[in-house]
Amino acid sequence: MPNFKNKLTIGRLDKVDFPEFNLEDLEVKIDSGAYTSSIHCVNIIEANNGAKKHIKFTLLDQNHPQYSGKEFVFKEYDVKIVKSSNGISEKRFLIKTKIILFDTEFPIYLTLTERSNMKFPVLLGRKFLNKKFVIDTSKKELSHVSKYK
Numbered sequence: 831m832p833n834f835k836n837k838l839t840i841g842r843l844d845k846v847d848f849p850e851f852n853l854e855d856l857e858v859k860i861d862s863g864a865y866t867s868s869i870h871c872v873n874i875i876e877a878n879n880g881a882k883k884h885i886k887f888t889l890l891d892q893n894h895p896q897y898s899g900k901e902f903v904f905k906e907y908d909v910k911i912v913k914s915s916n917g918i919s920e921k922r923f924l925i926k927t928k929i930i931l932f933d934t935e936f937p938i939y940l941t942l943t944e945r946s947n948m949k950f951p952v953l954l955g956r957k958f959l960n961k962k963f964v965i966d967t968s969k970k971e972l973s974h975v976s977k978y979k
Contacts, residue, residue, distance in 0.1 A: 837962060838932055841969030846952065847930035851889055853896055857950050860965055864955035866912060866924070867938055870894075870945035873901070874923065885923050887942050890951055912941055929958075932973040936962070 845855045848869075871887040878884075884905045890897040908924040922941040929938045938958050945951055959965070966972075 837964045839966050839969070839972060840931070840959070840963040841972045842965065842967045843950070843970040844931065844973050845971060846973070848927060849930060849935070850927050851902065852898070853889070856896060856952055858952040858954050859950040860959065860963075861953050862956045862959060862965055864915075864953055865957055866910065866941050867955045867958045868912075868922070868941040868943050868945065868953045870948070870951035871942040872944060872946075874942050874944075876923070885925075885942070887923075891946055893946070894951060910941060912943075 840860055842860050844858050844860065846858050847854045848856065870890055872891045874885065874887040876883060876885050882905060884903055885907050886901055886903050888899060888901050892899075904923075904925050906926070910922050910924045911919050912922045913919045920943075922943055924939055924941050926937060926939050928935050930936075936958070940952075945953075
């Protein structure tokens with residue numbers, strides 16, 4: 831029998847904060863079918879500044895209400911091959927940042943990808959959810975609701 835004692839219950843949709851990106855109440859989809867978590871970005875570029883490589887990207891896009899146009903630079907990142915839900919594999923950059931859910935800050939690895947044709951700009955996959963959350967698909971915005979209690 832699984833031990834759900836120390837796990838938080840999360841719904842199929844929620845809103846989260848990304849303090850390093852100055853984003854609050856960003857809509858996310860919980861997807862236990864996805865292994866990695868991802869965030870919608872545009873202008874994703876790997877560049878070389880002298881001897882050190884880095885990536886530059888802009889979060890969200892001009893159609894999103896929280897779009898700031900600010901460019902972010904990460905010197906520490908990885909490259910991962912991800913198979914998307916349509917079965918196509920693509921190279922994505924993987925960064926480590928922080929996410930706030932249920933008034934708690936968690937480390938999270940996010941792949942950077944263009945998700946403009948998706949309803950939610952962030953997808954939380956099972957690698958992040960594992961051992962922290964139990965998903966109740968009949969609920970939504972459980973952490974967001976607790977934030978305002």
